[in-house]
Amino acid sequence: MIRKLLDGLYFASGVAAAGFLVLIFALMMGLSVGRQFGINIPSGDDFAAWSMAAMAFLGLAHTFRYGEMIRVGLLLEQLTGRRRQALELFALTVGIAFLAYFTWNAGRLAYDSWRFNDMSQGVVAVPLWFPQLGYAGGLAILLIAMTDEFVNVARGNRPRYEKEPVSSPEELVERIASGGGV
Amino acid sequence: QTKWNLASAYPADNFHTENLAQFAKDVEAASGGKLAVTLQPNAVLFKAPEIKRAVATGQVQAGEVLISIHENEDPIFGVDVVPFLATSYGASKKLWDASRPAVEKKLAAQGIKLLYAVPWPPQGLFSKNAVAKVEDLKGAKWRAYNAGTSRIGEAVGAQSVTVQQAELAQALATGVVNALITSSATGNDVKIWESIPYFYDIQAWLPKNVIFVNQAAFDALDKPTQEAVLKAAAAAETRGWKLSEEKTKAYMDILAAKGMTVAPPSPELKAGFEKIGGTLTEAWLAKAGPAGQEIIAAYKK
Amino acid sequence: MPHFDLIQLSIVLLVFLIAILASGVWIALGLGLVGLLAMVLTTPVPIGQVLATTVWSASASWTLAALPLFIWMGEILFRTRLSEEMFRGLAPWLQWLPGRLLHVNVIGCGIFAAVSGSSAATCATIGKIALPELDKRGYDKGMSLGSLAGSGTLGLLIPPSIPMVVYAVTANVSVLQVFLAGFLPGLLVMGLYSGYIMLWSLLNPGRTPPRDPPMPFAEKLRQSAKLLPCLFLIAGVFLSLVLGIATATECAAWGVTGALALAWWSGTLTWKTLVESVMSATRLSCMIMLIIAGAAFTTAAMAYTGIPVALAEWVQGLNLTPGKLALALTVMYIILGCLVDGISMIVLTAVIVLPMVKQAGFDLVWFGVYLVIHVEMAQITPPVGFNLFVLQNMSGRDTLTVAKAALPFFILLNIAVIIITTFPEIALVLPRWVFPGG
Ligand code: NA
Ligand code: NA
Numbered sequence: 001m002i003r004k005l006l007d008g009l010y011f012a013s014g015v016a017a018a019g020f021l022v023l024i025f026a027l028m029m030g031l032s033v034g035r036q037f038g039i040n041i042p043s044g045d046d047f048a049a050w051s052m053a054a055m056a057f058l059g060l061a062h063t064f065r066y067g068e069m070i071r072v073g074l075l076l077e078q079l080t081g082r083r084r085q086a087l088e089l090f091a092l093t094v095g096i097a098f099l100a101y102f103t104w105n106a107g108r109l110a111y112d113s114w115r116f117n118d119m120s121q122g123v124v125a126v127p128l129w130f131p132q133l134g135y136a137g138g139l140a141i142l143l144i145a146m147t148d149e150f151v152n153v154a155r156g157n158r159p160r161y162e163k164e165p166v167s168s169p170e171e172l173v174e175r176i177a178s179g180g181g182v
Numbered sequence: 183q184t185k186w187n188l189a190s191a192y193p194a195d196n197f198h199t200e201n202l203a204q205f206a207k208d209v210e211a212a213s214g215g216k217l218a219v220t221l222q223p224n225a226v227l228f229k230a231p232e233i234k235r236a237v238a239t240g241q242v243q244a245g246e247v248l249i250s251i252h253e254n255e256d257p258i259f260g261v262d263v264v265p266f267l268a269t270s271y272g273a274s275k276k277l278w279d280a281s282r283p284a285v286e287k288k289l290a291a292q293g294i295k296l297l298y299a300v301p302w303p304p305q306g307l308f309s310k311n312a313v314a315k316v317e318d319l320k321g322a323k324w325r326a327y328n329a330g331t332s333r334i335g336e337a338v339g340a341q342s343v344t345v346q347q348a349e350l351a352q353a354l355a356t357g358v359v360n361a362l363i364t365s366s367a368t369g370n371d372v373k374i375w376e377s378i379p380y381f382y383d384i385q386a387w388l389p390k391n392v393i394f395v396n397q398a399a400f401d402a403l404d405k406p407t408q409e410a411v412l413k414a415a416a417a418a419e420t421r422g423w424k425l426s427e428e429k430t431k432a433y434m435d436i437l438a439a440k441g442m443t444v445a446p447p448s449p450e451l452k453a454g455f456e457k458i459g460g461t462l463t464e465a466w467l468a469k470a471g472p473a474g475q476e477i478i479a480a481y482k483k
Numbered sequence: 484m485p486h487f488d489l490i491q492l493s494i495v496l497l498v499f500l501i502a503i504l505a506s507g508v509w510i511a512l513g514l515g516l517v518g519l520l521a522m523v524l525t526t527p528v529p530i531g532q533v534l535a536t537t538v539w540s541a542s543a544s545w546t547l548a549a550l551p552l553f554i555w556m557g558e559i560l561f562r563t564r565l566s567e568e569m570f571r572g573l574a575p576w577l578q579w580l581p582g583r584l585l586h587v588n589v590i591g592c593g594i595f596a597a598v599s600g601s602s603a604a605t606c607a608t609i610g611k612i613a614l615p616e617l618d619k620r621g622y623d624k625g626m627s628l629g630s631l632a633g634s635g636t637l638g639l640l641i642p643p644s645i646p647m648v649v650y651a652v653t654a655n656v657s658v659l660q661v662f663l664a665g666f667l668p669g670l671l672v673m674g675l676y677s678g679y680i681m682l683w684s685l686l687n688p689g690r691t692p693p694r695d696p697p698m699p700f701a702e703k704l705r706q707s708a709k710l711l712p713c714l715f716l717i718a719g720v721f722l723s724l725v726l727g728i729a730t731a732t733e734c735a736a737w738g739v740t741g742a743l744a745l746a747w748w749s750g751t752l753t754w755k756t757l758v759e760s761v762m763s764a765t766r767l768s769c770m771i772m773l774i775i776a777g778a779a780f781t782t783a784a785m786a787y788t789g790i791p792v793a794l795a796e797w798v799q800g801l802n803l804t805p806g807k808l809a810l811a812l813t814v815m816y817i818i819l820g821c822l823v824d825g826i827s828m829i830v831l832t833a834v835i836v837l838p839m840v841k842q843a844g845f846d847l848v849w850f851g852v853y854l855v856i857h858v859e860m861a862q863i864t865p866p867v868g869f870n871l872f873v874l875q876n877m878s879g880r881d882t883l884t885v886a887k888a889a890l891p892f893f894i895l896l897n898i899a900v901i902i903i904t905t906f907p908e909i910a911l912v913l914p915r916w917v918f919p920g921g
Contacts, residue, residue, distance in 0.1 A: 014762065014765065014766075015762075017765045017769065018761045018762055018764075018765040021551050021552075021555065021761060021764060021765050021768070022761065024548050024551065024552065024736075025552060025555070025736050025739055028548070028552070028729075028732065028733045028735070028736035029733075029736045029737075029740060031344060031733060032723070032728055032729045032730075032733040032736065032737065035323070035341075035343055035358065035728075036728065038321075038341045040326070040341065040342040040343060040344060041344065042326075042332065042342070042344065043344065044344045045344050045345075045346050045545045046545075048545055048548045049543045049544050049545045049547075049548060050543055051548070052542060052543060052544060052545075052547055052548040052551070053539065053542040053543040053544075055551060055765065055768065055769070055772075056542045056768065056769055056772035056773070056776070057542070057769075057772075059765045059766065059768070059769035060769050060773060062765075062766065062769075063765075063766040063769040063770055064509075066766055068766045068767065068769075068770050069509050069511070069769075069770050069773065070509070070510055070770060070774075070824060070827075071504070071507050071508060071509045071510055071513075072504045072505060072507065072510065072822070072823065072867075073507065074505070074822070074866065074867075075505050075506065075507065076507040087506060087507055088507070090506055090507075091506055091507040091508045091509075094503070094506075094508050094512070094516070095508060095509060095512050098512050098515060098516055098519070099512070101519075101531060101534075102515065102531075102534060102535070102538075104531065105531035105532060105534055105535035106535045106538075106539070108531070108532065108535065109532070109535040109536060109539060112235065112239065112532075113235075116235065116238065116255070116292060117255055117256075118235065118255060119252075119254035119255045120254060121231055121251045121252070121254060121328070122327065122328065122344075123326055123327070123328060123329060123332045123342075123344075125254035131543065132539065135538075135539055135542070135543075187786075187787065220789070222786055224655070225655070226782070226783070226786040227783050227786050227787070228536065228537070228540065228783070229540045231540065232536050232537075232539075232540045235536065236533075236536060239529060239532050240528060240529055240532075241528050241529060241532050241533045241536060242528065345730060346545050346546070346730075348545075348546060348657070349546075349730045349731060349732065351657075351918065352657070352659055352730060352731055352918075353727075353730055355917070355918070356724065356725065356726070356727035357727035358727045358729075358730060373918075
């Protein structure tokens with residue numbers, strides 16, 4: 001039950017992030033095409049920028065679980081068994097600690113925006129705490145996903161962010177070419 | 183020795199930044215080296231939109247920002263960009279004297295101590311086509327980046343276009359934008375003569391950079407050092423206003439030298455803008471309430 | 484500020500960075516931790532708030548929003564039939580050149596590079612068809628692997644380019660200018676590659692297989708007509724910009740529109756490929772964005788320490804000629820490029836290197852091209868090189884064999900660096916022509 005709920009959370013926030021990517025696309029096309037017909041999207045640049053931030057952070061947990069958040073694997077790949085597990089747990093602990101600190105402060109940023117009545121600076125006035133929710137929320141979900149993985153690895157399981165070995169060369173090419181690297 | 187950072191979003195060769203560098207030097211000298219101020223220009227520490235918050239929360243002890251970018255937060259911050267309200271250095275100074283107490287009070291509520299303000303050169307009208315009256319701007323691709331510019335665009339029947347400052351040079355070159363209100367300084371920065379032939383010195387408003395410090399950081403200084411800061415600030419303000427006026431002349435000379443038509447507005451154009459200005463001042467007053475009434479009353483006295 | 488302290492601090496931070504990255508902590512988080520440590524050691528300000536503010540300000544960015552769109556465009560095109568069409572359209576015309584179809588790799592990658600911002604995707608898309616076809620005809624394995632590894636990297640130098648967007652945002656220069664600056668050096672690299680293939684084939688006459696049976700001219704044209712949609716896409720994106728329909732950022736959205744149209748036209752646009760392309764673009768963007776976010780905080784943290792300014796002053800004191808500085812940086816980037824990926828390479832070094840090169844009088848737009856060529860090299864140096872991974876799995880050979888095959892092309896990239904350092908105009912002539920004022 002809780003497993004399903006968590007996995008659903010990561011996936012749903014990933015889908016939301018993808019939605020914001022499509023929104024960026026729509027806003028930019030709207031600005032560009034609209035201009036030809038005398039239609040302007042007021043503060044379209046601000047909305048695109050906030051969608052960018054929302055996409056970047058809401059998609060993190062999904063990206064992490066998918067094994068596409070990169071790290072230097074040279075040392076890890078040399079290790080096996082208990083040693084490997086220990087180093088994984090170390091990396092996760094460091095990650096969790098940093099993220100907890102980060103999430104707290106991102107939340108505080110949104111709270112301060114609300115406290116100061118901080119507004120966007122373009123033609124349309126939007127209270128900034130609102131777009132900042134995606135930022136803090138995305139980090140919080142990543143924090144949950146990392147803690148989830150810590151528990152998983154501590155129980156002696158393989159980390160779920162480690163991809164299954166591929167079955168065919170084509171599959172690996174597909175993996176690397178689409179999303180594995182630049 | 184106490185160390186402060188001073189955050190600015192403008193490049194090191196901008197006259198505001200040069201003035202800040204001198205201010206930092208003056209503070210160190212006047213405090214006998216007890217307070218060292220490191221200028222961090224070019225948005226190395228914080229970008230313009232974040233500088234006020236950064237100072238308020240003590241992330242950086244001092245900062246400089248174009249105060250009108252915060253007009254959505256409180257109309258008081260936008261009094262210097264109400265179009266055609268104060269259209270010369272003299273009027274702008276008067277408006278600043280009238281509005282300073284209100285701005286000071288608003289900033290103080292956020293834990294910020296205001297030091298001084300320096301204006302940018304007056305905002306002029308750049309256009310691809312000759313403009314003899316406001317109706318000539320009908321249908322122009324008009325850059326709207328805040329409430330004021332957006333309202334003017336609507337009033338003259340121009341087509342508002344959303345383009346970021348960073349893309350302005352390119353937008354002008356490719357014709358995405360062909361009319362806008364900005365200062366002769368920005369015109370120089372984006373080499374505007376390559377695509378825009380006309381500049382009308384309508385002096386629509388003089389936006390100001392405000393320099394402030396974190397109140398707690400200021401309170402932590404001893405009395406003589408506080409005095410030193412205030413003294414250097416007063417000197418920087420006088421110097422800055424003078425510098426700004428000199429620069430205005432120099433920038434306009436460059437525009438003309440590059441082959442642009444640099445002209446004062448025709449009486450008809452001026453009257454047209456003044457009429458729009460009257461409406462926009464009313465609109466601002468409606469938003470700003472009694473505090474705004476007070477400022478305008480003091481200014482018009 | 485006493486210099487000795489800064490040197491100690493720099494060493495502490497560097498050692499910490501290496502240790503934290505080596506222990507498998509995710510790169511973006513490691514970067515943030517280095518910034519955190521730097522600030523803990525030097526400044527009394529509230530660090531967490533600086534972290535939150537700088538990251539928010541770096542990610543809520545209009546200019547940066549072009550990045551996921553360029554990535555999405557590449558993801559859509561990767562799922563079309565573009566690679567087959569590229570091979571069949573180009574092959575009939577290249578039979579007469581020494582080296583024959585090996586040039587398909589160079590030119591095919593060059594064209595695909597103009598619609599994709601990624602090196603691994605360019606390499607995989609062109610290689611998907613070219614590699615088996617070349618194999619079938621008996622081309623030299625090493626040369627076809629090497630030329631493909633090398634040409635794939637053109638995806639980064641010929642605009643659009645993901646690392647160029649990352650660089651432009653980090654260095655605060657115009658994305659469009661860096662794009663324009665990459666164009667001629669991209670052609671230069673293509674020329675070097677093709678020249679080398681011809682030279683090699685003339686020196687080893689027995690190792691190029693005979694030409695394919697001749698094809699009637701009309702048939703050649705018919706095959707090549709399939710390349711037209713791709714050329715339309717390139718021209719369309721370019722025109723949207725030049726005609727003032729789109730700004731530099733918005734032209735990324737036109738790229739996506741064009742890619743969707745192309746996929747629809749070729750019949751490969753299904754609901755499934757569309758969803759896959761969006762999701763996979765989102766993940767890659769998130770990965771890159773978190774690194775950029777970590778770097779934004781580290782940049783601010785370094786400004787608090789004063790290290791970058793001190794370092795720039797130190798370099799100034801050395802009175803290095805620009806050439807010597809460029810050489811020193813090349814050595815550093817080649818070593819770094821063996822170990823980390825291109826994006827991390829750019830953001831990890833930007834804080835320190837940018838003030839230095841500014842001080843030395845380099846143009847930051849030119850430096851973007853210089854840096855991106857080093858990122859290209861990093862794609863084909865072991866042990867961490869994405870193009871090597873792609874080809875290793877396509878060909879079934881091990882990394883080292885592929886790396887050895889790519890070595891001549893790695894050297895050619897070094898020659899390209901020497902050429903553009905000696906003649907910076909090659910990079911700067913286009914941006915200066917479009918933006919005469921700078
Ligand atoms: Na490219
Ligand atoms: Na490498």
